[in-house]
Amino acid sequence: MTIAATVRPGRPGLWRRDGALYLWRGGLLVAILALWELAGRYWVNPVFLSPPSVVAGRLVAMRADLLRHTVITLQEVLSGFAIAAAWGILAGYVLGANRTVERVVEPFLAAFYAVPIIAIAPLLILVFGLGTRSKVATAAIYAGLPIVVNVVTGIKNVDGVLVKAVRSLGAGRAQIFLKVTLPASLPYLLAGLRLGFTLALIAVIVSQMLAAYAGLGWLVAYAAGTFRTPDLYVGLVALGVLGMIANEGLRRLEYRLMRWHYERGR
Amino acid sequence: MSLIVVEGLTKVFPGPTDVVALDGVSLTVEEGEFVSLIGPSGCGKSTLLHILDGLEAATAGRALVAGRPVDGPGPDRGMVFQEYALLPWRTVQANVELGLELRHLPAAERRRVAGDRLALVGLQGFEGRYPHELSGGMRQRVSIARALALQPQILLMDEPFANLDAQTRLLLEEELLAIWQRTGQTVLFVTHDLAEAIAMADRVVIFTARPGRIKDVVRVPLPRPRDVVRVRTTPEFARVYDHVWTQLRDEVLKSREVA
Numbered sequence: 037m038t039i040a041a042t043v044r045p046g047r048p049g050l051w052r053r054d055g056a057l058y059l060w061r062g063g064l065l066v067a068i069l070a071l072w073e074l075a076g077r078y079w080v081n082p083v084f085l086s087p088p089s090v091v092a093g094r095l096v097a098m099r100a101d102l103l104r105h106t107v108i109t110l111q112e113v114l115s116g117f118a119i120a121a122a123w124g125i126l127a128g129y130v131l132g133a134n135r136t137v138e139r140v141v142e143p144f145l146a147a148f149y150a151v152p153i154i155a156i157a158p159l160l161i162l163v164f165g166l167g168t169r170s171k172v173a174t175a176a177i178y179a180g181l182p183i184v185v186n187v188v189t190g191i192k193n194v195d196g197v198l199v200k201a202v203r204s205l206g207a208g209r210a211q212i213f214l215k216v217t218l219p220a221s222l223p224y225l226l227a228g229l230r231l232g233f234t235l236a237l238i239a240v241i242v243s244q245m246l247a248a249y250a251g252l253g254w255l256v257a258y259a260a261g262t263f264r265t266p267d268l269y270v271g272l273v274a275l276g277v278l279g280m281i282a283n284e285g286l287r288r289l290e291y292r293l294m295r296w297h298y299e300r301g302r
Numbered sequence: 303m304s305l306i307v308v309e310g311l312t313k314v315f316p317g318p319t320d321v322v323a324l325d326g327v328s329l330t331v332e333e334g335e336f337v338s339l340i341g342p343s344g345c346g347k348s349t350l351l352h353i354l355d356g357l358e359a360a361t362a363g364r365a366l367v368a369g370r371p372v373d374g375p376g377p378d379r380g381m382v383f384q385e386y387a388l389l390p391w392r393t394v395q396a397n398v399e400l401g402l403e404l405r406h407l408p409a410a411e412r413r414r415v416a417g418d419r420l421a422l423v424g425l426q427g428f429e430g431r432y433p434h435e436l437s438g439g440m441r442q443r444v445s446i447a448r449a450l451a452l453q454p455q456i457l458l459m460d461e462p463f464a465n466l467d468a469q470t471r472l473l474l475e476e477e478l479l480a481i482w483q484r485t486g487q488t489v490l491f492v493t494h495d496l497a498e499a500i501a502m503a504d505r506v507v508i509f510t511a512r513p514g515r516i517k518d519v520v521r522v523p524l525p526r527p528r529d530v531v532r533v534r535t536t537p538e539f540a541r542v543y544d545h546v547w548t549q550l551r552d553e554v555l556k557s558r559e560v561a
Contacts, residue, residue: 201387204355204375205401205452215400219391296391296432 086266091273094266102255106274109240109252112168116175117236121229124180128187128228132221133213138188149181153235157243166247174239179232186231190224191217223290223297230286237279252278303369305488306331306354306456311363313349322513323349326363329507329516333455336482336489338499340550341509341517342557347492349514351458354490355381367456377405380449384461386441388433394420394444395429401452419447422481439470446478450485457482457489464494475502475530483527496550500542501530508549511557518549 069088076087131138157174164170198216207215244253252271259267313324323346331337339347352358353365356374365372388397398416420426423443433441442462449457463471482489493499499506500522508517522542524533533539
């Protein structure tokens with residue numbers, strides 16, 4: 037299994053206090069918005085592209101609805117992610133500690149990982165219904181996989197000489213796990229959680245798009261199905277912002293917890 | 303009775319082709335002695351240390367420490383690794399406290415002992431640093447302080463200075479000898495560096511190429527306390543060096559042929 041996430045994302049830089057960088061980014065944003073506005077107004081069929089001014093207007097007009105869909109989406113993502121983290125971490129450490137079991141189970145995990153979410157989602161909707169439960173289930177299953185894989189990778193990568201050193205100092209099996217395996221695998225675990233969170237978001241959106249009563253995925257699919265292009269863009273912007281905040285937040289958390297890891301070997 | 307007694311020790315690492323790391327090695331080390339182990343790569347010197355520390359079991363033969371067979375690591379033996387083996391997420395202080403922590407000593411006592419050992423290796427003021435903030439020499443000092451925390455009778459050092467530059471290495475050799483002289487511990491010191499082996503030790507144990515056997519044990523008749531640098535310029539040192547090298551040379555050549 038080599039699907040482990042980037043374990044060294046480096047210092048989070050999105051909000052770094054760096055004047056020139058800020059300026060360039062702001063400039064690029066303005067340029068994109070301007071081009072988008074022009075294209076939406078004069079060049080492209082409005083069924084395909086709504087200019088930012090129209091999208092912003094719709095965003096304000098439907099803010100209550102948008103908030104409701106966002107909250108529902110977040111609830112589903114967080115519930116699914118929480119379940120995924122629980123079983124993913126547990127399974128990861130159990131498999132990591134038992135090489136034989138891990139080698140038996142590995143191809144099954146990999147095969148499962150290889151089935152696209154969108155192919156499994158209808159089955160889960162069939163089983164759990166159109167409501168929240170099918171969304172949570174999809175997220176819970178998929179988001180757990182990268183966590184398992186990353187934890188197993190982390191345990192495999194524990195430096196053998198560290199284990200020797202603590203054994204020499206008198207550590208038993210439980211102490212080796214607590215004092216070495218656990219902290220040494222933490223960077224991998226956190227990277228797995230970050231990856232899992234992204235997958236949970238994707239799983240929830242996909243399931244909402246296929247069949248649901250609410251949520252940002254539903255909003256986007258419904259808007260597209262009824263040719264309400266501006267609403268579609270509102271949904272996309274909301275999803276983009278949500279994903280970015282979540283990813284950056286997790287990266288910062290990761291960096292704060294793992295200073296020793298990222299600052300090593302510089 | 304000698305502090306360390308090794309009798310007919312054999313270690314075979316099973317595999318597609320079994321690797322005989324040690325083949326019937328016998329050796330005794332007296333209390334307070336400084337013994338260097340030298341030999342070609344893969345001759346089993348490190349394996350001998352691992353067995354004495356209790357990290358690995360012998361295939362055949364006996365390893366006794368203070369008259370008792372070794373059946374696992376214990377506080378009477380401390381190990382220092384070539385790779386320092388410090389836990390990167392722990393501060394210097396927390397690394398030195400590790401052995402005491404594993405034995406559930408109270409925090410105040412741990413702090414006191416760690417502070418004491420860090421002073422011994424000249425690292426006061428670095429308690430709160432992380433290993434990645436330190437130079438290689440400082441890291442190895444931390445590692446030595448960690449091994450000394452449990453006040454072991456025996457210090458097992460597996461090429462401790464091999465990763466250091468030449469000057470740092472001389473400094474640490476000097477300090478290790480000073481510590482040894484003060485604590486009166488027994489030191490088993492594995493090295494590839496012939497001059498280091500002689501300058502430090504009371505006796506130099508020469509290993510053959512794999513399978514590892516003891517080819518010769520050479521007494522180093524240089525007076526103590528020694529200056530690890532100046533001692534190298536004495537005629538006596540040159541004589542021992544020549545004698546050890548002559549024997550070692552054949553073994554190194556043999557191990558080359560095998561490799």
